[in-house]
Amino acid sequence: MSAKPALLVTAADLAPQALALLNDLEIVYAGKTPTEQDIVALCRQHNPVAIIVRYSKVGAAAMDAAPSLKVISKHGSGTDTIDKAAAEQRGIKVVAAIGANAAAVAEQALALLLACAKSVVALNERMHTGFWDKATHKSIELEGRTVGVIGLGAIGLRFARMANAMGMRILGFDPYAKNLPGHIAQVDLETIWRESDVISLHCPLTDENRELLNSRTLAACKKGVIVVNTARGGLINESALLNAVRSGHVAFAGLDSFAIEPMTAPHPFHGEPRLILSPHIGGVTADAYVKMGVAAAKNVLGVLHNVPASA
Template identity: 60%
Template sequence: MDAAPVVLITGSDLAAEAVAMLHGYQLVFAGKQPTEAQLIALCQQYNPVAILVRYGKIPAAVMDAAPALRVISKHGSGIDVIDQQAAAARNILVCSAPGANAAAVAEHTWALILACTKSVIALDARMQAGFWDKSTHKSVELEGRTLGLIGLGAIGSRVARAGNAFGMRVLAYDPYARELPPACEAVADMESLLAQADVVSLHCPLTASNHEMINSETLAKFKPGAILVNTARGGLINETALVEALTSGALHAAALDSFSVEPLAAPHRWQGIPNVILSPHIGGVSDASYIRMGTVAAQNILQVLQEHPLEAGVSP
């Protein structure tokens, strides 16, 4: 009896609902934060028909190690970790799960905005150290302030609606947006948004054209004392320039859930900067989104393999 075709999962776990959907396949887990060399070795060993991407990158070398590979399915919406040009050249379809984690990322965005404006972490640390800062501390009030969104897809639109609920003016820059949420104003260019926004939040995919679009030049156009939040992709920000803006006081604070190199090494550049809040790229992972991302990624694999079966003579 022939062995079941293999689906390689670049992680150590997958929602039980997604595992059940892939019952006809052998699932091989690559473990936490697999390296390119490890993925190549697993592809050479198992020759998977599909790769379900949780962590790490999928370059051409990984694809070449799996001749039977038909589909690469992202556990989430960001496919910049996959060499899409290489996949297209090899007739490998690339899929994602757009919107599956939109609620989770939008909620995490607001957790970070509120942590910055209300000094949640700093005040907790002072309380734990025995201080009572009631007579000296003043938080930033959001009502009447301006929220600037760069990117207005499923996540950005949710963040916009919450901004309205807080009584904020909401501006958005997204040349690809087809429609705006209620009470959201479009701006013609990013510079106009940066000059007006008290809080700037990034919600766009990472592309070659917007790599490090937040840099020393654009940071100089921010409103003095603004807050920057990034729950999108680390490559959107020049981290050296952001460190300078934070340490100089040009920005009030920043909150980052994504970084140019992940995971962060220790020590890293953000240690010792009191006005930055960090989380380990978990904005899109909640109890509910974990299931949605897994099941959509699995369904994408099943659909592609049904529509594009292996050619005769090619065995997984």
């Protein structure tokens, strides 16, 4: 058994640039698809001082199985897979790689928006089967239209900047945001629902905003609205969204996250032509993998050794 303190990574790998920062720790990998029970067992076996969370959940049972645990560091920005209340009760610090994947996720949101507005998927499939729909198809032009951005952290701000560059009007909602750039008009949610042609979600999932998009709020939106979600699936009531898409009230939805992941077949979303789906890969790029790994490693060291953390 190594004399070094253990660090558990809830995945099968970590970027070499991150590992280079962690020479004083014994790295333990949980594998490609660890379960919550796997994490508990590895905590019991290795008693890590730190956990870097990529996949699976880390709850109270894992924390209790690792009495030496001091820090849980998220390989990304969303910490909803970590029981933060349990961590606080046990004096365990929870930190996140804020902003490390901002470019990647904002680009995915823009890609989903464009795929919806320009019917990229449907037209591609038609072209591959021999159709030429130029005389009958009209796409949606985004210049001059209004996008409501919910959540104005690093990702939301970057997406808003992209939308502004395309000539869109930007409405933003974030009760914690301050000193916003001039191209974002800060408004309440009722204004977002009423005025937006596009709604893009970039906020963390909390008990307060769970199913923020539901039958009531979707009904308050413009007919023909486009919904984009690269944040957390729990922000949307999926049955309500599906009904709104089928009725035509929501024209398209581009979704990168879902209430239950991984999505398993059959799923009600499958086969819906106006739902553009991707498997929660907004932050999964080669560059973001390195950025998130390095930030997560620095955050661990920041807690264990008082080394300043910087992305």
